Amino acid sequence: MGDVLVNDKYETFVGLEIHIHLLTESKMFCGCKANYGDEPNTNVCPVCLGYPGVLPTVNERAMEMGYVVARALNCRLSRKTYFERKNYFYPDMPKNYQISQFQEPVGVEGYMDFEFGDEIKRIRIHDVHLEEDAGKMIHAGDMSLQDFNRAGYPLLEIVTEPDLKSGEETEAFLRAFRRTVRYLGVCDGNMDEGSMKCDANISINLPGAGLGTKVELKNMNSPRFVRRGLQYEAQRQASVLDEGGKLIQETRLWNENRDITESMRTKEMANDYRYFPEPDMPPFCPDDAFMAAVEEAQVELPLTRKHKLMRKYSLSSEQAEFIHDEKGNADYFERVLALGAEAQSVYTWLSSDVQKELNLLNMTLTRSPLSAERFAELLRLMEEGQISGKIAKQVLIDVFEENEDPSRIVEKKGLSQISDPAAIARIIDKVLGENEQVVQAVREGEQKQKGFLVGQIMKETGGRAAPALVQKILSEKLS
Amino acid sequence: MKKEELLTTASLALLELEEGEVERLGEEVARMLDYFEMMTKLDVDGLEPTTHAFQKTNRLRADVLNNNNNNNNTNNSFNRPLIMENGNDVEDDFFVIPNVL
Amino acid sequence: MKDLEGWKKVLTDQDRAKKYREYITGWEKKIGSLLEWKLPEPGKYRDDGSPLSAVPFAVKDNIAVEGFKLTCGSKILEYVKAPYTATGVKNLQDSGAWVMGKTNLDEFGMGSSTDNSALQKTNNPYDTSRVAGGSSGGSAAAVAAGIVPFALGTDTGGSVRQPAGFCGIYGLKPTYGVVSRYGLTAYASSLEVCGVCARTVDTTRSVFHAMRGLDEMDQTTIDFETVSSGVKTVGVLKVEDGSLSAEVAASYETSIARLKKLGYEVREISIPAMDYVVPAYYTIATAEASANLARFNGMRYGLSPIFAESPEDLMRYSRNMGFGEEVKTRILLGTFVLRSGFQDQYYVRAQKIRTLIRQELDEIFAECDVIMLPLFPTAPFHHGQSELTSFQQKQADVYTCLANMTGSPGLAVPSSLEKGLPVGVQFMAPPCGEERLFSVAEELEKVFPAPRPAGYSEEWRS
Numbered sequence A: 001m002g003d004v005l006v007n008d009k010y011e012t013f014v015g016l017e018i019h020i021h022l023l024t025e026s027k028m029f030c031g032c033k034a035n036y037g038d039e040p041n042t043n044v045c046p047v048c049l050g051y052p053g054v055l056p057t058v059n060e061r062a063m064e065m066g067y068v069v070a071r072a073l074n075c076r077l078s079r080k081t082y083f084e085r086k087n088y089f090y091p092d093m094p095k096n097y098q099i100s101q102f103q104e105p106v107g108v109e110g111y112m113d114f115e116f117g118d119e120i121k122r123i124r125i126h127d128v129h130l131e132e133d134a135g136k137m138i139h140a141g142d143m144s145l146q147d148f149n150r151a152g153y154p155l156l157e158i159v160t161e162p163d164l165k166s167g168e169e170t171e172a173f174l175r176a177f178r179r180t181v182r183y184l185g186v187c188d189g190n191m192d193e194g195s196m197k198c199d200a201n202i203s204i205n206l207p208g209a210g211l212g213t214k215v216e217l218k219n220m221n222s223p224r225f226v227r228r229g230l231q232y233e234a235q236r237q238a239s240v241l242d243e244g245g246k247l248i249q250e251t252r253l254w255n256e257n258r259d260i261t262e263s264m265r266t267k268e269m270a271n272d273y274r275y276f277p278e279p280d281m282p283p284f285c286p287d288d289a290f291m292a293a294v295e296e297a298q299v300e301l302p303l304t305r306k307h308k309l310m311r312k313y314s315l316s317s318e319q320a321e322f323i324h325d326e327k328g329n330a331d332y333f334e335r336v337l338a339l340g341a342e343a344q345s346v347y348t349w350l351s352s353d354v355q356k357e358l359n360l361l362n363m364t365l366t367r368s369p370l371s372a373e374r375f376a377e378l379l380r381l382m383e384e385g386q387i388s389g390k391i392a393k394q395v396l397i398d399v400f401e402e403n404e405d406p407s408r409i410v411e412k413k414g415l416s417q418i419s420d421p422a423a424i425a426r427i428i429d430k431v432l433g434e435n436e437q438v439v440q441a442v443r444e445g446e447q448k449q450k451g452f453l454v455g456q457i458m459k460e461t462g463g464r465a466a467p468a469l470v471q472k473i474l475s476e477k478l479s
Numbered sequence B: 001m002k003k004e005e006l007l008t009t010a011s012l013a014l015l016e017l018e019e020g021e022v023e024r025l026g027e028e029v030a031r032m033l034d035y036f037e038m039m040t041k042l043d044v045d046g047l048e049p050t051t052h053a054f055q056k057t058n059r060l061r062a063d064v065l066n067n068n069n070n071n072n073n074t075n076n077s078f079n080r081p082l083i084m085e086n087g088n089d090v091e092d093d094f095f096v097i098p099n100v101l
Numbered sequence C: 001m002k003d004l005e006g007w008k009k010v011l012t013d014q015d016r017a018k019k020y021r022e023y024i025t026g027w028e029k030k031i032g033s034l035l036e037w038k039l040p041e042p043g044k045y046r047d048d049g050s051p052l053s054a055v056p057f058a059v060k061d062n063i064a065v066e067g068f069k070l071t072c073g074s075k076i077l078e079y080v081k082a083p084y085t086a087t088g089v090k091n092l093q094d095s096g097a098w099v100m101g102k103t104n105l106d107e108f109g110m111g112s113s114t115d116n117s118a119l120q121k122t123n124n125p126y127d128t129s130r131v132a133g134g135s136s137g138g139s140a141a142a143v144a145a146g147i148v149p150f151a152l153g154t155d156t157g158g159s160v161r162q163p164a165g166f167c168g169i170y171g172l173k174p175t176y177g178v179v180s181r182y183g184l185t186a187y188a189s190s191l192e193v194c195g196v197c198a199r200t201v202d203t204t205r206s207v208f209h210a211m212r213g214l215d216e217m218d219q220t221t222i223d224f225e226t227v228s229s230g231v232k233t234v235g236v237l238k239v240e241d242g243s244l245s246a247e248v249a250a251s252y253e254t255s256i257a258r259l260k261k262l263g264y265e266v267r268e269i270s271i272p273a274m275d276y277v278v279p280a281y282y283t284i285a286t287a288e289a290s291a292n293l294a295r296f297n298g299m300r301y302g303l304s305p306i307f308a309e310s311p312e313d314l315m316r317y318s319r320n321m322g323f324g325e326e327v328k329t330r331i332l333l334g335t336f337v338l339r340s341g342f343q344d345q346y347y348v349r350a351q352k353i354r355t356l357i358r359q360e361l362d363e364i365f366a367e368c369d370v371i372m373l374p375l376f377p378t379a380p381f382h383h384g385q386s387e388l389t390s391f392q393q394k395q396a397d398v399y400t401c402l403a404n405m406t407g408s409p410g411l412a413v414p415s416s417l418e419k420g421l422p423v424g425v426q427f428m429a430p431p432c433g434e435e436r437l438f439s440v441a442e443e444l445e446k447v448f449p450a451p452r453p454a455g456y457s458e459e460w461r462s
């Protein structure tokens, strides 16, 4: 099924609840390793297994990351934040309440700007709050296997207002959001691995009529699926209304195999989470030092970065889009420029030959052997005429393969350009001597054959002869 | 308190009351709720709720791993074999529970 | 420290150990204070000379001690072994003391008689037809019977002090947060604390100081910044509404007379919000309990019926079969007061009343160094609900749950024997004022030390 065009009779409202796994060492409320790919139930302790008598203790780093994100999303930061218990029974949740935040989350009333097409859109953030993840249950025939490695994993939930207008726009927002949390270094943003999850509320209504009946959409494991799920759902809701039907408030799951949303069979029991302040942990009042650290952790956000790249280095929107996608790449780009390279040339190399090599070796730029210094050096060697562009491409591959500086490779392999006229003249004499018939033909006016001679000369020098000099001396000798 | 309310409350608490319990426990719960009613006689305007006995704030735990060898001053060691032993049904380190669909 | 010297022989002297074993196996059958106990291999333990070194003690069975069961007096945890040790217990172990057993209690600490234990009956050492009080009835009875020199209890609304009074010993509820709650199976987290049952003030003090301390595992623990220990003025709560039994009223008068005779300035005080203490206390306690007890669902440990077909069924069956009726009642009540639409009326209002009570107590402590008040309206009652229904037992928490609502320390002190049954009184001090409590109690101890029930023996260690 291709992209569905939503009936433009209706206005669509989408709000998101995004959960991100914070990149901490330990869990939210205990010292267990925050890593759930390990052998089952190895990263567990009495605390995260909900043993009688245990108490939660707040992870300092997670608290800091919560504030860092809330600050980056322009939220009003809480001067006194505290946790609450959200009460409901769930087989994977050891305490049968989730420690979360409700009345005083780390941040409220923020916003995030992102680019959608040519427009800058602003999405309001309702709140940013810290909480813990549940364990995992694997269904196996007539039993279920429980693994609590993930139980207690630090989560940050970001709740947006229903400001998004379509599946496409939501996808663009999510990609921008993902980029933002990666820039901040608080989450890797991998939706397919579950370190970032997104539930959506969607409703449609006639223009001007406000929000419609809300449907909660779950199980969309990539920005693309979020778009497709929302597109499908908007269309489905429009069909229901067009046929005179009534929408019901429900939770639906995106089925990525069938490309449709399906109603989740839930027992009809009203949720009443009975939130109340967590008595086991005191409130947290950030002091000046903490707030200073939160400021310190702020980075230039992707959208600003992109515009700066365009302005400062005269990159096109597409070029800047490519460079700014990963903070590390943008930093790298600017470092190479600071070392004297020229922007367009750096972009061209990064987007073609370097990218090709990275894809081939399945590496990221910042972790590859091609450091900014090596890259700048490579470009400089070329600029100074020490190597030709063709040789430079070979040297690039060698840098990746041998993890050596370009100058060292050039020296070791004797790749530097021959620019001594006498040396070139000697080689030309040799080639001319070996191709007397061709020389004769050129002298008789067959200029095309001259190219053959140049090729032979370059072959003789392993491509190292300075092309301009070759042309000049050859012309002299043939005239 | 209506029986309906009692049963809703019981289901939120994941308790399933048998007939006799509905009577006995319902009666006791109702008696206590009646008793609680007297709190409405007191004027509590302007009082902040006390949620913690002593509000010492800002206790945070450093983000370091508990290596369970208790060579520090923190009482965070535990007996892992006992945790597995307490499991009613443990297979390959998974806790196994029934789920007949 | 004389009190503890003889006890060390249980662990260090093979001959005494044997006599001790004989003594308690006989006596304990009548009392039923211990759910589980053991003695070390003879001669294996050494006394390094420090006060608590090689001293045996017992721990209420809702406090975790690695390797021991942690039943909480409940069917749902009957076979669960603690995989870790509570910080308070750990601190005592680090001082050289040795856990000999776990004591009986009202299921999850919910009760005033220990009759709510699903596992065992505990009797008052002074009259086995009567209760030892609760919920730390096993700890109080074990100490009163001379089975251990001290035992740990937990006090959510009076659960250390009331049974201590019923058994004629000292019972300390420390300032909230001064002793770690890590390892204390939570009933009402914002109210409770681990406490001490002991035969002498001196032992109570040593144990308190050994077990307390800021704990990284409990972020509600606070630094112990002791207030001046001198006591001149004692505020005495005026009780003239006829709520005290004749015996308790008489004993209360005895203690007032002693205070005067000892030269304290005795002032009558009243606490206007007293009428609201119990409803507010039970609102908060049950609300917190409803969440705290949600973790017991037969999944990772505990009673797990084999006939369940789904995780949901398993959780429901486990809870239905595992919890007793008092526990279920309190869970229901606590769930109800937190429900949306009811929360402001009950839970939030109760938390505000708590603020009011604290303000009233602050005013009193500005004038009085300590206050004295009754522990419980009656002397130890008979088993069952014939004398006091479960509702009346809750109302009777009025004098003790005050300290839990304010976080202040409270100490039960033996006052007299009335018709052969012990009656105690209670002292309260401002937060971190434990030394004031010990100071008054020591003066009173000289006049009336903890009594001994018939059947009590020290012969084996003398």
Ligand SMILES: [Mg+2]
Residues within 6 Å of the ligand: A100, A131, A157
């Ligand atoms: Mg959430």
Ligand SMILES: [Zn+2]
Residues within 6 Å of the ligand: A027, A030, A031, A032, A043, A044, A045, A046, A047, A048, A049, A152
């Ligand atoms: Zn853990």
